[in-house]
Amino acid sequence: MTELGRPARDRAGELGTDLTVGADAVGSSLALVKSAGRVLQILEMFDEIQREARVSEIAERLNFPQSSTSVLLKCLAQMGYLDYDAGSRSFLPSPRVALLGAWLDKGPVRDGSLVRMLEHLSERTGGTVILAARNAIFSQYVHVLQARTAMRFHVPTGTRRLVVWSATGTALLADSPDAEISPLVRRTNAEAMAEQPPIQVAAVMANLARVRRDGHFFSRGLVTPGAGSIAVPLPKRIDRKGRPLAVAISGLVDEFERREAHIVATIQDAIARFLVHMD
Amino acid sequence: MTELGRPARDRAGELGTDLTVGADAVGSSLALVKSAGRVLQILEMFDEIQREARVSEIAERLNFPQSSTSVLLKCLAQMGYLDYDAGSRSFLPSPRVALLGAWLDKGPVRDGSLVRMLEHLSERTGGTVILAARNAIFSQYVHVLQARTAMRFHVPTGTRRLVVWSATGTALLADSPDAEISPLVRRTNAEAMAEQPPIQVAAVMANLARVRRDGHFFSRGLVTPGAGSIAVPLPKRIDRKGRPLAVAISGLVDEFERREAHIVATIQDAIARFLVHMD
């Protein structure tokens, strides 16, 4: 049987250690087609470690059984999506995957300036840096740079939060017309009710008002107790199709209380500096 | 130049119509894990059409059963790799996939100048433009721009040719030490013998000598009768890890006979113009 409970490394104890924030990433029930999800998890894992890896490491990191991992990797290599180095018995994404999503963005995503901006933010703030996009009723973390501090929240790529009730989600909704909000909240309450107490439209609207007024949104443990997130909507047109994107920095709420102004300034400066040259 | 024997499916009638060149792309026996391959085929298909698509179209293009396609696409959307637009019932890769392979190349692949070069070649020559990388005993077509002419060979992305016996393969091997060739030919004969008569080391070496001397290799129906390909090795360092890549233009062998010098010049000019600024 699969182990649905969180593995031991996730025991968050008392804020004294590495908090792993809930990751419904891709696994479990979300994957109607198991290996479909795994393929992409593997590619995303490489995105994170940026070097070759061997079967055992991949199996361990992603919590796949070793035997399945072995078969899947071999298959991906045969198809030419991974290169296999027999000497080191290690795998690495082939040039073929580099082209997979390339056409999607002629702008900052493709030329790397968006990623550079995220790296810059990571260095400057030390916090967890998150790039989020909307997916149905969720804000999904599309790219995550883990925090550099000793005490940190670990947030896997692919993590999802309710778009109407999270820092990144609020930022993503900043440009949506008011008329869409209320139906969205209803839908959210309908679909995600089991896990959350119902969300109030008024509260969501209040958050939206703030992000629209201030240009950023500070969530004080909106989702994860102890965690603060400062989210900022990215300019439209970052994505080729104009889909909204948002950045957020996450860290300890107490620390972020104090540094709020500075962090906001850092983010906005970074956006201005790194994302100017859009076609 | 000897002409290799080949399976019946390549015997393409009288050259009067659109020849579909054999595509062992990803399907069939190659996919030890069916849906793993399909996921990537889907992403590659979007790369080709560069717009949203609906279930039926995707199923048709890729020859997947509609029911399976439906489930798989829904799953990918749930995981956030595709965006689903309920209005048009269409799917499109999300920004999440744009980042998948981005880290692999800081250079021409990532910033798009490689792709621009390929597009340029497509416009200038009208032929099928192929980017190939090595995968075990194969040269695999990593990116393909279909020809613009009425009479054309259709070559799917993912197609594989023997690296020791194809235009792109010969170009890929140009920088390999001689000592590697003979074992590679033996391995090829061992693994692919059933489909091909044995390949002679001497013939391969002769081809290599030509590509090294001329900087390009013209295959006159080496694999596909009626098709000519002119392949040129790309400079090392295009790929971050220094893996070899090659471009090729394919078309009618008779026409290419005449245009050979011009096409070679066009390719080499394009390489010089588009791929100069490598880090």
Place this chain on the structure above:
DNA sequence: TCCTTTCCATCACATATGTGATATTTATTG
């Protein structure tokens, strides 16, 4: 509006896939 056509979701069975256990291979150590 109703009829026709196209497109998609769903079902239940046949089958491909995932997995724990185990064998095999490769690396490490004495």
Place this chain on the structure above:
DNA sequence: CAATAAATATCACATATGTGATGGAAAGGA
């Protein structure tokens, strides 16, 4: 060079997945 440890491949079964068939929903036409 054994002997041990680590890593990966393989096997056979349990199970998740793929699929043709079917019905329902949306789009198009009269």
